[in-house]
Amino acid sequence: MARVFIAGGGVIGLSIAWRAAQRGFEVTVADPAPGSGSSHAAAGMLTPVSEAAYTEKELFALGAASLQRYPDFAAELTAVTGLPTGFGVTGTLQVGYDRDDLAVIDELRVLQDSLGVPGQRLTGRECRRLEPMLDPSVCGGLLAAADGSIDPRRLVRALLAAAETAGVRVIRQPVTRIEGRTARLGDGTVAEADWVVLAAGWNTVHIEGLPPSAVPPVRPVKGQIVRLRAPAGFLSRSVRGVVRGSAVYLVPRPDGELVVGATQEELGVDTRVTAGGLWELLRDARTLVPGITELEFTEAVARLRPGTPDNGPVLGPCAADGLVLATGHFRNGVLLTPITADVIVDYLQTGRWPEVAAHFTVGRFGTEGVTSGGTT
Amino acid sequence: MARVFIAGGGVIGLSIAWRAAQRGFEVTVADPAPGSGSSHAAAGMLTPVSEAAYTEKELFALGAASLQRYPDFAAELTAVTGLPTGFGVTGTLQVGYDRDDLAVIDELRVLQDSLGVPGQRLTGRECRRLEPMLDPSVCGGLLAAADGSIDPRRLVRALLAAAETAGVRVIRQPVTRIEGRTARLGDGTVAEADWVVLAAGWNTVHIEGLPPSAVPPVRPVKGQIVRLRAPAGFLSRSVRGVVRGSAVYLVPRPDGELVVGATQEELGVDTRVTAGGLWELLRDARTLVPGITELEFTEAVARLRPGTPDNGPVLGPCAADGLVLATGHFRNGVLLTPITADVIVDYLQTGRWPEVAAHFTVGRFGTEGVTSGGTT
Numbered sequence: 001m002a003r004v005f006i007a008g009g010g011v012i013g014l015s016i017a018w019r020a021a022q023r024g025f026e027v028t029v030a031d032p033a034p035g036s037g038s039s040h041a042a043a044g045m046l047t048p049v050s051e052a053a054y055t056e057k058e059l060f061a062l063g064a065a066s067l068q069r070y071p072d073f074a075a076e077l078t079a080v081t082g083l084p085t086g087f088g089v090t091g092t093l094q095v096g097y098d099r100d101d102l103a104v105i106d107e108l109r110v111l112q113d114s115l116g117v118p119g120q121r122l123t124g125r126e127c128r129r130l131e132p133m134l135d136p137s138v139c140g141g142l143l144a145a146a147d148g149s150i151d152p153r154r155l156v157r158a159l160l161a162a163a164e165t166a167g168v169r170v171i172r173q174p175v176t177r178i179e180g181r182t183a184r185l186g187d188g189t190v191a192e193a194d195w196v197v198l199a200a201g202w203n204t205v206h207i208e209g210l211p212p213s214a215v216p217p218v219r220p221v222k223g224q225i226v227r228l229r230a231p232a233g234f235l236s237r238s239v240r241g242v243v244r245g246s247a248v249y250l251v252p253r254p255d256g257e258l259v260v261g262a263t264q265e266e267l268g269v270d271t272r273v274t275a276g277g278l279w280e281l282l283r284d285a286r287t288l289v290p291g292i293t294e295l296e297f298t299e300a301v302a303r304l305r306p307g308t309p310d311n312g313p314v315l316g317p318c319a320a321d322g323l324v325l326a327t328g329h330f331r332n333g334v335l336l337t338p339i340t341a342d343v344i345v346d347y348l349q350t351g352r353w354p355e356v357a358a359h360f361t362v363g364r365f366g367t368e369g370v371t372s373g374g375t376t
Numbered sequence: 377m378a379r380v381f382i383a384g385g386g387v388i389g390l391s392i393a394w395r396a397a398q399r400g401f402e403v404t405v406a407d408p409a410p411g412s413g414s415s416h417a418a419a420g421m422l423t424p425v426s427e428a429a430y431t432e433k434e435l436f437a438l439g440a441a442s443l444q445r446y447p448d449f450a451a452e453l454t455a456v457t458g459l460p461t462g463f464g465v466t467g468t469l470q471v472g473y474d475r476d477d478l479a480v481i482d483e484l485r486v487l488q489d490s491l492g493v494p495g496q497r498l499t500g501r502e503c504r505r506l507e508p509m510l511d512p513s514v515c516g517g518l519l520a521a522a523d524g525s526i527d528p529r530r531l532v533r534a535l536l537a538a539a540e541t542a543g544v545r546v547i548r549q550p551v552t553r554i555e556g557r558t559a560r561l562g563d564g565t566v567a568e569a570d571w572v573v574l575a576a577g578w579n580t581v582h583i584e585g586l587p588p589s590a591v592p593p594v595r596p597v598k599g600q601i602v603r604l605r606a607p608a609g610f611l612s613r614s615v616r617g618v619v620r621g622s623a624v625y626l627v628p629r630p631d632g633e634l635v636v637g638a639t640q641e642e643l644g645v646d647t648r649v650t651a652g653g654l655w656e657l658l659r660d661a662r663t664l665v666p667g668i669t670e671l672e673f674t675e676a677v678a679r680l681r682p683g684t685p686d687n688g689p690v691l692g693p694c695a696a697d698g699l700v701l702a703t704g705h706f707r708n709g710v711l712l713t714p715i716t717a718d719v720i721v722d723y724l725q726t727g728r729w730p731e732v733a734a735h736f737t738v739g740r741f742g743t744e745g746v747t748s749g750g751t752t
Binding site: 226228275279282283285286292295300 | 602604648649650651652653654655658659661662668669670671672673676
């Protein structure tokens with residue numbers, strides 16, 4: 001029984017752990033506080049099409065493939081744990097606040113057509129018919145009916161329960177050093193394994209001992225996010241908007257939580273919720289959906305996404321024998337959870353890197369100039 | 377040794393308790409969570425002059441008299457407990473954002489002159505010389521150099537310690553009923569006393585058994601307030617502003633806390649922090665002091681002030697024998713703490729109601745139509 005050691009217990013590390021244990025690996029996950037990193041802040045929109053950009057066609061394809069796996073993934077998780085994940089296919093409505101904002105939406109529509117996923121163009125009136133809380137100024141939108149959403153905090157709880165039921169050992173310690181197939185933990189103990197999987201998000205840069213050529217180029221990208229409490233039916237689906245050039249989204253959950261996100265700030269290691277971040281999110285959300293004014297504010301939180309130079313994750317084998325990368329998921333960690341777990345575990349089992357993720361190995365960045373603790 | 381029972385352990389109830397115990401009364405205070413009501417939200421500005429209004433000259437005089445007592449009051453509290461209160465005489469700068477806002481400030485100046493406390497009129501440039509973080513648009517202001525401020529949460533801790541040291545018994549139970557000189561607590565126990573002091577803020581209306589003619593006309597007025605964390609010297613004094621007709625204040629504390637307040641909402645019993653309340657406070661504070669954008673957000677809280685028909689407190693004896701009122705302090709509870717304690721305890725000791733507070737007995741409202749649980 002081959003041993004797999006996973007550094008990092010967010011949605012990525014935990015889902016790999018669960019899937020690997022299901023296939024007979026002896027799995028250990030180390031994380032000082034599983035699920036408390038960027039998984040804790042994530043809104044849980046599952047919307048490869050709305051996130052698509054011209055330079056990121058491979059990322060769109062990976063996200064679309066992951067979304068396809070989500071219904072079975074979520075159903076299986078709930079079946080083995082009895083825990084809900086909040087998963088649902090409720091669609092995403094993208095709207096433009098003014099004519100200039102709508103032009104951005106229309107460009108996105110052209111891109112989506114070129115990707116083979118034509119969105120449904122709606123007038124402002126049609127948008128408000130779908131979501132009556134939208135401001136009368138909203139002048140048009142695009143419906144992606146196949147998009148889903150999930151509650152990342154529930155997902156973490158279910159993954160933890162499923163992993164532990166499947167025999168995964170969860171050690172609540174940080175990983176401080178990885179050398180060959182050996183990991184050193186915060187308490188000084190050492191774990192040996194046949195495979196070491198690096199799923200530590202942006203904390204990757206804090207792990208010593210990795211050969212420079214194997215270190216994925218991740219940087220922390222701060223995101224602030226607000227949680228409100230809404231009455232049933234306030235919004236029926238995720239709403240993404242461009243408001244005078246500024247992007248904002250509102251994700252409703254079955255339990256009444258309404259998540260408003262998210263800032264994107266290049267400030268290094270900074271997880272402070274700021275007056276300005278909060279104000280911007282509330283300003284844009286309020287412009288799009290004035291009724292949020294009356295909603296209860298329950299939480300504001302900031303976390304660090306693992307950003308990469310091309311916004312895509314860094315997956316698979318690298319120059320260091322036995323080391324497998326699963327980090328750099330940036331804004332797409334929750335969306336890419338099922339497929340990341342599948343491709344990593346397929347690789348551990350077969351030694352072959354799956355075609356669907358061929359684009360995302362660390363080799364695409366070259367290796368020169370990538371150093372531990374740094375950017376590219 | 378006469379027994380005094382005090383319903384309510386906010387800054388008012390606790391200061392009366394402390395002062396009464398010092399003068400030899402046997403004192404009991406009942407409150408389910410002392411200091412967790414409006415005292416917990418209060419910003420702690422001590423500014424009778426900035427709060428003055430044309431119809432409230434008596435209230436201004438009472439506030440000014442209370443402010444005069446504050447230095448000794450705070451010094452004594454710290455001397456007997458060793459606890460800081462954050463008290464300081466740092467002044468208040470009132471500013472107008474645009475010309476219309478400045479017109480409001482200028483009206484206030486005329487009023488202040490008529491009250492015999494001429495404020496110092498400053499140009500926009502002079503305002504920014506005092507507070508360099510002010511927005512360049514701020515076009516003028518008024519300096520009240522003698523104003524002070526205090527940290528209400530530290531004040532509560534010091535008052536609790538001082539009261540308990542002086543022999544006050546604090547029972548962590550709500551008062552559900554007052555009848556004659558007897559109070560019933562949430563756990564069903566009954567306390568008898570020679571004097572019952574009603575210092576329960578707006579919770580007064582939840583206490584049964586009071587004769588209608590003795591019930592002060594208080595109503596809950598919701599206030600939301602935000603706490604940020606600022607570097608040393610960010611602001612040097614309390615700043616109050618009128619921003620496009622909307623009032624906001626920023627109160628800096630020695631420990632780096634910056635309090636931004638406050639909404640004033642007539643919504644009945646509602647202590648939800650709302651997206652709209654938060655947004656408005658941050659919008660106005662940010663307009664006045666753009667640099668708050670970068671400050672850490674640490675807390676948002678909402679509490680209910682005990683409002684009265686004329687915004688003044690309801691103090692002293694009433695139609696019910698042995699019942700003494702000390703409630704309805706609305707926006708001025710912290711400012712009026714020293715004088716309220718003094719006049720109530722003077723009355724308990726002498727049976728004479730002090731001239732300085734003569735205006736503030738419940739009789740000024742008449743008694744018709746005032747019912748328990750209701751408004752006037």
